[in-house]
Amino acid sequence: MDIAIKFCGLRRPEDVAAAAVAGARYVAFNFFARSPRAVTVAEARELALEVPPGIAKVALVVDADNDFLDRIVDRVPLDMLQLHGAETPARVAEIKARYGLPVMKAVGIATEADLPKLEAYGRVADQLLVDTKPPDDAGLPGGNGLAFDWRLIAGRRWPVPWMLAGGLTPQNAALAVEMTGARQVDVSSGVESAPGVKDAAKIAAFAEALRGVASPR
Numbered sequence: 001m002d003i004a005i006k007f008c009g010l011r012r013p014e015d016v017a018a019a020a021v022a023g024a025r026y027v028a029f030n031f032f033a034r035s036p037r038a039v040t041v042a043e044a045r046e047l048a049l050e051v052p053p054g055i056a057k058v059a060l061v062v063d064a065d066n067d068f069l070d071r072i073v074d075r076v077p078l079d080m081l082q083l084h085g086a087e088t089p090a091r092v093a094e095i096k097a098r099y100g101l102p103v104m105k106a107v108g109i110a111t112e113a114d115l116p117k118l119e120a121y122g123r124v125a126d127q128l129l130v131d132t133k134p135p136d137d138a139g140l141p142g143g144n145g146l147a148f149d150w151r152l153i154a155g156r157r158w159p160v161p162w163m164l165a166g167g168l169t170p171q172n173a174a175l176a177v178e179m180t181g182a183r184q185v186d187v188s189s190g191v192e193s194a195p196g197v198k199d200a201a202k203i204a205a206f207a208e209a210l211r212g213v214a215s216p217r
């Protein structure tokens with residue numbers, strides 16, 4: 001089975017086109033205003049309308065309130081919500097019920113002590129994004145281009161599908177899949193030429209690096 005790829009933080013129609021050509025299974029639009037990858041609701045709508053059928057369109061939000069989520073969901077055709085803040089399991093369940101969209105919860109991992117959170121969110125979310133926990137001095141809750149120690153999750157399973165994220169690049173993605181058993185991966189800064197600027201050649205190289213790579217699970 002092919003490894004499913006999510007390209008995160010797309011801002012331009014050419015990014016969507018490059019992701020589609022590379023065989024993306026998901027593309028994500030980032031609504032966190034302080035991110036160099038942020039898009040407005042209107043921009044995301046235009047981008048989402050360009051996404052070919054068969055590619056899931058994901059909205060990435062950080063501790064968004066209902067008013068903001070209402071605006072996003074009303075205007076942007078979406079297939080999934082990605083919650084990348086400090087949303088509690090109860091808030092994840094509330095958002096899932098309110099919008100009727102699948103919800104992916106990002107969980108930051110730095111040490112073994114972070115792993116129980118995956119169990120807790122796995123009971124309420126439809127998917128988990130197993131990402132690197134941002135260091136205290138990181139300016140952003142995600143998209144920092146930092147990997148965590150993949151040995152922490154080698155051989156682990158959760159009750160819902162999950163995606164590996166954090167510091168993946170065309171150079172290390174195949175090894176990450178082999179070490180963790182991930183069947184889905186997420187990448188943002190590893191396919192950029194500058195913060196927020198996706199690079200079509202790196203997007204293609206990332207997909208190429210995973211072609212023919214089989215998850216050991």
Ligand SMILES: O=C(O)c1ccccc1NCC(=O)[C@H](O)[C@H](O)COP(=O)(O)O
Pocket residue numbers: 008009030032035036037060062084131140141142143144145146165166167168186187188189190
């Ligand atoms: O990418 C951002 O700017 C960002 C900002 C705020 C919250 C989350 C953000 N990104 C989340 C993602 O899903 C990234 O793809 C994930 O953290 C991996 O990023 P990277 O290490 O750059 O591949």
